[in-house]
Amino acid sequence: MKTLTKTHSWLFKLSLLSISILAMTAPSIAVANPLLEKTFAQESTAKIEMIATLPNLGVLLMIMFSTVIAKKLGVKRTIMLGLSLYLVGGLVPILIPNYVAIVVFRFLMGCGIGLFNPFSVSLMYLFYQKQELADMLGYQNTAQNLGNAGFGLLLGILVLFGWKxxxxxxxxxxxxxxxxGMFVKIPKEHAQRTGEKTVKQHVNGQVFLLALLLLLVFGMFMMITIKLASFVTIQNITTPAVASVILAVMGATSMFSSIVFGRLSRAIGNYVMPLAFIGIAVGFFIIAYSTSVVSVTMGVVIAGLFFGWVFPQAFFRMAQIAPANSENLSTSVILMGINLGAFLSPTIVNAIAKMLGNDRPQAVLIMCGIGFVVLTFVDAVYTLIDTKNHPHNLTKGVVKHDN
Known part of the structure; x- marks a missing residue:
């Protein structure tokens, strides 16, 4: 098809991947919380912290409706609208330094992410297949981590000049x-597939199970970001500032590890996921029992290394199990699981820790490490059974299950 002749060029791939650099950047503004607390002294600490986390609500809301909106506007217009909302939601707080206004536009920013983020993955299934698809999903995760790490460093510099x-x-x-906007064109057949009433997308039980799995994974993994600063402080290891630097290293590690996802997927197929889980568990345990900056950094790097394979493997797996012509809806369900897990992480994990009688950071990290060990065995057994039923999924490209 003429519309697909340039999809293998690096300019097209970079343009397609460019929307992924924004996916994980919204919470990074938390670096400005101390300055925001001084500016809005009348607001509680919880309300100030909500400025960083509120976009998740917008993401969850719009992910549910992104496919419906795309049917009306078209995929590319929907993505461009989402990018525009992100830009406006991010910059208006500079012009209107009012707490309520900031909250409203941060929510709009999340809505923007919810509009373009599902398509940052689902478009991969349209343009690429088999090994090239696995490679591009790895690059997509790399772009997300690059955006997260790079944006975090950028804000670290900009915040020196004030929260605005x-x-x-x-x-x-x-x-x-x-x-x-300039270099990506959506083929007409895809526009018809997402726009015609004759094509009704649906989701099967396997996609919902995968979404539940990722809810648990992201809910537990977020504990590194949430608890590391308090952990190193309570254990008298180092300062929260150093913990922030260590977390930046984790983002960079995930970025580089995802680059080799394609080769790893070709070698061991769907066993990538249980391998990632056991590696993350090891990282959590090393952190929890650390007594020095070196060991904390080692644990964080190991966790980030293996976590870099979770996201691309999840969507590569989704391509195998999602019903035909339902990639957009399936992607939305998966992203809802991820965002819901990240958003509810502190509430659920801390509640479970309190039920077990110890909600100190070290105990929470150990608990999450045990959780990843359990997920390792569960997913390994599932993969073993599934591979026997669908042997092509182990080493080949995307092979749909019967639905």
Whole structure:
């Protein structure tokens, strides 16, 4: 097809991947919380922290409706609308330094992410197949981690000039607005597939199970980000500032590990996921029993290394189990599981820790490590059974199950 002749060029791939650099950047503004607390002294600490986490609600809401909106507007217009909302939601707080206004536009930013993020993955299934698809899913995860790590470092510099300067970092949205807008064209057949009433997308039980799995995974993994600073402080290992640097290293590690996902997938197929889980568990245990900065960093790096394979493997797996012509809806369900897990992480994990009688950071990290060990065995057994029923899924490209 003429519309697909340039999809293998690096310019097209970079343009397609560019929207992924924004996916994980919204919470990074938490670096400005101390300055925001001084500016909005009348607001509680919880309300200030909500500025960083509120976009998750917008993401969850719009992910549910992104496919419906795409049917009305078209996929590319929906993505461009999402990118525009992200940009506006990120920059308006600079112009209107009012708490309520900031909260409203942060929510709109999340809505923007919810509009474009599902398509950042589902479009991969349209343009690529088999090994190239696995490679691109790895690159997509790399782009997310690159955006997260790079944006975090950028905000670390900008915040030195005030919290308004930190919000100016969201000008980064201009990159995908220009690249995706200029160089990515959606084939007509895809527009028909997402726009015609004759095509009704649906989700099967396997997709819901995968979404539940990722809810648990992201709910537990977020504990590294949430608990590391308090852990190193309570254990008298180092300062929260050093913990922030260590977390940045984790993002970079995940980025580089995801680059080799394609080769790893070709070698061991769907066993990538249980391998990732056991590696993350090891990282959690090393952190929990650390007594020095070196060992904490080692544990965080190991966890980040193996976590870099979770996201691309999840969507590569989804391509195998999702019903035909339902990639967009299936992607939305998966992303809802991920975002819901991340959003509810502190509430659920801390509640379970309290039920077990110990909610100190070390105990929470150990509990999550045990959780990943359990997921390792569960997913390994599932993969073993599934491989016997669908042997092509182990080493080959995307092979749909019967639905």
């Amino acid at each position: 300067a930190a919000f100016s970092g969201y000008l980064i949205a201009l990159i995908p607005l220009i690249l995706f």
